[in-house]
Amino acid sequence: MNPRIKWLRDKLKVQNIEGMIITNKHNIKYLTGLEAEGTLLITKKENIFITDSRYIEEVNNSLMIDDEITVSDVRGYTRVDYENFFMFCENVGFEEYSLTYAEYRRIQELYKCNNLVETEKIIEKLRSVKEDDEIENIKQACKITDDCFKYLLTYIKKGMTEKEIAHEIKEFFNRNGANDIAFEPIVASGPNSSKPHAVPTDRKIESNDVILIDMGCKYNGYASDMTRTIFVDSISETLKKEYEFVLDVQNQVLKLLKEGRNIREIVLVLENNYNMSRHVIMHALGHGVGLECHELPFLSSTNMNNLKENMVLAIEPGIYVASKYGIRIEDTVIINKLSCNILTESSKEIIII
């Protein structure tokens, strides 16, 4: 059987859950490799992927017999069939973080399970520790992102708009083997950089601007995530100090990262630095990176878990002064036994173009 589904079955067994209804598309891709719309049922006897006529052809072409996944057309089932899937199961798991309340009510009505139980991101937790092929894909996505940054340093000129630069980032990814963007690139210049989630505008790059660039691509479905903040023509003393502050905080955090380190402990290092220097914390320190650009673990002070080997994280401290400027530095890193490896290798020296 497909080893990831095998793992899931073992894990469910320990929790006394006898079946599961999987609807999250990233989890379905992770478990089966499939990108079609549908529902994956883990029943006592079988793994069944229920899809519709639009996808049957593709799905049958991509599954292997060793996967032990039965594919079927949603139109082939009666109401009685649905009731039979989990008839002898006491507890059936569902994904409370991806089903809407209306969908939850629908599966409750359809499968008539004895007891639908929340599975608390069981698959997402497995996904947070990456396997070798996943790491290779993320490394490749990071490499394309680094190449893009190098290219941007020669491409960006005064008079260009944020939108033009964001568009060129997407074009670069497309030309250089990425399958997709990981998210819409952020290019925020001058005062626009003070909005952590700025959307590129028609503002033109001017002399003395800060330019904050947050970008990532996908390679074989896996994301990269990197931010660099650069300066046009000059950098003021204030901005230089602010930049060095953010870089110093990031470096302190990066030095702490290794297997077994407590997440809350790492975040408190950032919080202490910000509080001591009267900077305001506007967003979390970081997040996991994989099939989704934002996935487990989330790096906040309420997360009491420890890091594990082969987790991939984005570490992104930033400071934002409303209507004035913003500075963020972000890298994608992988956790090792005794340290971390930084996968995005673009320079973090102060860059003036």
Added chain:
Amino acid sequence: MNPRIKWLRDKLKVQNIEGMIITNKHNIKYLTGLEAEGTLLITKKENIFITDSRYIEEVNNSLMIDDEITVSDVRGYTRVDYENFFMFCENVGFEEYSLTYAEYRRIQELYKCNNLVETEKIIEKLRSVKEDDEIENIKQACKITDDCFKYLLTYIKKGMTEKEIAHEIKEFFNRNGANDIAFEPIVASGPNSSKPHAVPTDRKIESNDVILIDMGCKYNGYASDMTRTIFVDSISETLKKEYEFVLDVQNQVLKLLKEGRNIREIVLVLENNYNMSRHVIMHALGHGVGLECHELPFLSSTNMNNLKENMVLAIEPGIYVASKYGIRIEDTVIINKLSCNILTESSKEIIII
């Protein structure tokens, strides 16, 4: 007060709902014009948009005093504040189609409402009938889409890949004033056209190919949706007959569309045609188009509602023969009192390039 929120308040009153928690981003944009992440609370006394520090600046810049919307930072509230929002309300509405089950449990826990009630797409139903400015935006999106199709007829050449063509569609939209794509364009050639939701591949356009192109852009946030199927160098007698069948079904449907027409009745016309000619129905006849590319009303035989004036619909009959070919013809149309207007004006004659 903002007239759409005023309408919503009146509508809720009739249903004996005394407050509402709005989380769907399209509904928030529709009601307030805002595109920031956050929650809109309709309480007895106030309209409150709770967002976070990343968005406060933008939101305050875009709201008008007449909107009567209070903006606040999520970090400004205690647990007691949340319990006070709906303290004297018997029934508080929520959006069961956009909240996840986990989020539902969270708001249940947070607001401690007496009774959380499903609002059955109350805002989505209002959105299905478009106002003048919305229609203008959709018309503009359709015009850009028509221009794109005209351009593609000169652009597409044998040897190009589906991916290249899909990319050029996005480039065209970008160059010609669209703010975004409505969805990833489908360009499916030869046997790939038999998959209704094909993703563009590296397959090169060949002589005698069918090419199915499904595309749409967004203008001021509003979508267009159009499909054309064209032929390379020649068309076989079989394909000619199939094309004429699809076009004939679409024409029959378009002639029926007007205010007051029953949706089920329209869909049955399609079903009769398909059954009589032994064609297989692979997807619904169509859907509403607006802020979302797929929105209410959905045109299926289980929909017993009648059409209303100023609904905007995509009408998209198609036929698919596995591994051989697919043909789909789709237009965006607006419902009038006595007929419909077709907003996508590209030719539906058989086109051989």
